[in-house]
Amino acid sequence: MANLLPSSTRIGSTLAAQPRHPLAHLPTPLEPLTQLTKTLRQQGPAPELWIKRDDCTGLAGGGNKTRKLEYLIADAKAKGADTLMTFGAIQSNHARQTAAACAEAGLACELILTRQVPSRQEDYERTGNVLLDALCGAHLTLTEPGSAKNAAQQRQDQLEQSGQQVYRVPAGGSNEIGALGYVQCLLELWEQLLDKQLDCQYLVHASSSAGTQAGLLCGLLGLAGELSTEAAAQLPRLLGVNVYHPQEQTLAQRIESLCGAVAQRLGLELPTNWQSNILLDSSALGTGYGVPTEQTLQAIRLLAQTQGILLDPAYSGKAFAALLAQIKRGAFTNAERVVFIHTGGAMVLPAYVDTLTPP
Numbered sequence: 001m002a003n004l005l006p007s008s009t010r011i012g013s014t015l016a017a018q019p020r021h022p023l024a025h026l027p028t029p030l031e032p033l034t035q036l037t038k039t040l041r042q043q044g045p046a047p048e049l050w051i052k053r054d055d056c057t058g059l060a061g062g063g064n065k066t067r068k069l070e071y072l073i074a075d076a077k078a079k080g081a082d083t084l085m086t087f088g089a090i091q092s093n094h095a096r097q098t099a100a101a102c103a104e105a106g107l108a109c110e111l112i113l114t115r116q117v118p119s120r121q122e123d124y125e126r127t128g129n130v131l132l133d134a135l136c137g138a139h140l141t142l143t144e145p146g147s148a149k150n151a152a153q154q155r156q157d158q159l160e161q162s163g164q165q166v167y168r169v170p171a172g173g174s175n176e177i178g179a180l181g182y183v184q185c186l187l188e189l190w191e192q193l194l195d196k197q198l199d200c201q202y203l204v205h206a207s208s209s210a211g212t213q214a215g216l217l218c219g220l221l222g223l224a225g226e227l228s229t230e231a232a233a234q235l236p237r238l239l240g241v242n243v244y245h246p247q248e249q250t251l252a253q254r255i256e257s258l259c260g261a262v263a264q265r266l267g268l269e270l271p272t273n274w275q276s277n278i279l280l281d282s283s284a285l286g287t288g289y290g291v292p293t294e295q296t297l298q299a300i301r302l303l304a305q306t307q308g309i310l311l312d313p314a315y316s317g318k319a320f321a322a323l324l325a326q327i328k329r330g331a332f333t334n335a336e337r338v339v340f341i342h343t344g345g346a347m348v349l350p351a352y353v354d355t356l357t358p359p
């Protein structure tokens with residue numbers, strides 16, 4: 001493994017020059033999943049599994065949006081905003097972390113939350129992330145599918161009439177500013193792998209609004225461009241598990257355009273045919289966003305019962321289910337190593353009490 005520390009790379013120094021409002025507990029731990037690996041190897045070949053604990057970023061329950069919000073809050077402040085407005089599903093983890101980030105940064109928080117997950121019980125709109133949004137002082141507007149745009153404009157007009165300056169953050173914090181958080185995560189992870197002298201063949205994570213995957217991919221491509229050809233060939237491949245889009249192509253296109261925009265912001269030249277590195281697995285989506293499959297529930301139980309680590313039914317549980325299915329199909333050997341990037345989500349669990357309670 002090539003010994004080029006992120007701090008001495010061009011991508012590391014360009015990133016360090018980007019305005020950032022510190023919020024997260026970093027670096028998040030990189031831990032072996034020893035018990036789980038042992039359990040899986042009793043059934044057949046399995047890679048050595050590790051986990052990058054981005055569920056432990058620290059802000060009101062943590063998760064992947066905290067890294068993005070470090071850059072978004074810095075930009076909002078630089079632009080003189082006093083109010084952040086963002087969007088998500090009712091149980092959005094992004095909304096919860098935005099509410100918490102605003103509280104810490106002294107900004108007002110406006111959440112436009114859409115009822116986009118079908119037929120959930122009453123608890124779904126009262127517990128989990130929605131409860132925490134309100135606890136952190138956010139103002140909530142609940143809307144039906146198709147009405148978020150109008151509801152947001154109406155609310156923004158109202159706020160501006162009373163003198164507030166609103167900064168809009170897209171759903172998932174996924175633009176070229178938020179995605180910088182995952183360029184930074186990739187460099188942090190690379191440094192941890194070097195430090196522990198671990199080779200790694202794959203990184204796997206949940207993907208929906210594309211910012212996490214675009215940032216990680218941009219970080220990988222940036223690093224690859226600075227390493228020798230041999231060393232670059234040893235970098236892990238990145239696999240995003242689609243947990244949102246009925247058409248996988250929609251997600252692939254978003255990753256492509258966002259990764260391009262992040263690269264431009266960082267002054268990186270991407271290699272020809274870099275798009276072939278956009279790897280997706282949509283096999284765990286089931287009937288749709290936010291609806292866990294039987295495999296999702298099994299994956300959540302397996303990780304909780306072998307490692308005491310909590311996944312969620314909409315994102316990390318589905319991503320982990322896809323990884324387990326690949327292992328079961330024999331996609332990896334015992335000689336390989338895979339890092340699962342845990343993007344968080346467990347704050348939602350109480351809202352799925354009906355689905356998760358054993359019969």
Ligand SMILES: Cc1ncc(COP(=O)(O)O)c(C=O)c1O
Nearest residue numbers: 093208209210212315343344345
């Ligand atoms: C827990 C969790 N994991 C993964 C993701 C996906 O990240 P991204 O939207 O950057 O693709 C989200 C997005 O909301 C999330 O809440």
